[in-house]
Amino acid sequence: MPEDIEADDLFAMAGLQHGAPRAGFPDKEMFAQVAYQLVHDELLLDGVSRMNLATFCTTWTDDYARRLMAESLDKNIVDKDEYPQTAELEKRGVRMVADLWNAPDPATVLGTSTIGSSEAAMLGGLAAKFRWRARGGQGTPNFVCGPVQVCWEKFARYFDVEIRQVPLRGDHYMMRPEDIAAYCDANTIMVVPTFGQTFTGLFEDVAGISKALDDIQAATGVDIPIHVDAASGGFLAPFCAPDLVWDFRLPRVKSINASGHKTGLAPLGAGWAIWREPADLPQELIFNVDYLGGAMATFNLNFSRPGGQAITQYYDFIRLGRLGYTRVQSEIYRVAQYLAEGLEATGLFDMIHGGDPNRGITAVSWRLRGEQNFNLYDLSDRLRSRGWLIAAYPLPADRGEETIMRAVIRHGFTHDMVELLLADMDRCLTVLCKHALGLSSAEAGGFTHSATAAVPIEQVAPVR
Known part of the structure; x- marks a missing residue:
């Protein structure tokens, strides 16, 4: 050599x-x-991450955020003695998020940054389980929810809690307040509304569920708290639907989790868990340890973890503020609505969520209208050949025969990129209306679907 x-x-x-x-x-x-x-x-x-409309996670960050992440590469956020200013920025972030979610006293709340919303959700669930046990709960605890992200199924299995999922019925895509009474009892540690449902992007009715639990308490004496899974909606509604009541303005809401690395605009690996008041986080979950030269309190599932995500999230907060977040998030909604209009104009789709900030997150979800000689798995596969990743999947049990598609619109996805997507969608639909792919269930990722009769190509409107 x-x-x-x-x-x-x-x-x-x-x-x-x-x-x-x-x-x-x-x-x-x-x-x-x-x-x-x-x-x-x-x-x-x-794949190209910015063309991945299946993911909820951040795929674009500015150069200053990248610099802060690089500069923080060697900072262990758990080592508060060695990196006290990183710990201080995390504390400021907790107070800012608590203020955003209308906590009674943001200065005194307990909360933490996490690796993501899944860890934050499990911390909220553990706190609810410990509170139930402190009240004298016996037997197997349970929690009630609608269609949820898999982290809640993991929580149930890992921490020995029964999950009671309210099945979808009728033409509804979410858990409804009138459905939950049949699933609650004295061992229910919490009800978990999803504020930005994974399947459709829609907000579940947190205020309505809170009222239903008030009625249950009045009738039975059982006081059931709410944990809000605001993985995606927690950094959207405060800016774009501020009058929508879903957060700590409802006294029954004891804890909230959200992903900073989704609609919070932070890089991957950022989440937040916040409790309404200090009493809502049981002391048994807090460990005070001597580590790396100093005493510290910790109540994360992870121990050593990078500090850059919390640091960069704080940078986002102070760079944008309420005004900047409102401007940025409103633009993402506008782009989502433009996509929904283009899809609806084809005449081939029924919109489930078209990007209304009062109904859901910055996502668009739709189903196929009528009978076609292709299905949504075929469309998803065809779009993949152009680099676009858009999820097609069946709804949960009780509506599992219905297949939908969902595109998550994120910071960095522009009006022009929607036009590129719609042009490719038009090409794909033109081919599919003439020549169905006829994918097998295995080729569609293991899902079952069926092709049906065709609509004449001349009846298909262009995508835009």
Whole structure:
């Protein structure tokens, strides 16, 4: 190997003359630029994140946020003695989120940043379980919810809590206040409304559910708290639907979780869990430990974790403020509505959620109208060939025969990108209306679907 290896052409270097290590731990070392190139090139096979409309997570960050993340790469947020200012920024973030969600006294609330909304949700669930146990609860605790993200199924299984999911019925896509009484009893530790449902993007009626629980308490004496899963809606409604009551303005809401890395605009790995008042977080969940030179309190499921996400979330808060968040989030809703208008104009789809800020998050969901010679899995597959990732899936049990699609519109997805998507949608629909793909259930990701009769191509309106 030449002595001046740095001057050699990268792609003639020894490490690139064979495939990347796969089977076991490699014996030999390689130059950093070679290892980087191997990993970099393999990642070219991933999709383009900004074209992934299936994910709820942030796919665009500004350069200053990237710089703060890089500068915080070596900061362990749990080490509050060594990194006291990181701890201070996290505390400020907790108070700001509590204020955003109308906590009675944001200065005294207990809360924490988390790796994401799933960890925050589980912390809220654990607090509810411990409060139930402190009240003398016996037997198997349960919680009531509608169609939920899988983190709640994990919570139920991992922490030995029965999950009681209210089935969808009629033409409704969510848990309804009038349905929950049949599922609640003295062992119900909480009801969990989803404020930005995963399947459709719609908000469940937190105020209506709170009123239903008031009625249950008046009739039975059983006082059941609410934990709001605001994974996506928690950083939208305060700015774009401020009169919608869903948060700590309802006394029955004891805790809320949200993802900073979804509509909070923070990089991946940011979540928040906030409790209404200090008494709502049982002391048994708080560990005071001596670690790395100082005493500290911790009540996360994770211990050592990076500080950059909480730091960058604080940067977002102070950079944008209420005015900036309102401006940015309103624009995302406008883009979502533009997409919904284009889809509806085809005459092929019924809109479930068209991006109304009073009804749901910045997402668009739809179902196929009438009988076509293609299905939504075919459309999803065809769009994937153009680089667009848009989820098609069946609804939960009791409506599992119905397939829908959902596109999540995020910061960085522009009016122009919608036009590019609609143009590709038009091409895909033109082909599908003439030639159905006829995907099998395995090819559609294991879901069952059926193709039906065709609509003449001349009856299909262009996407835009």
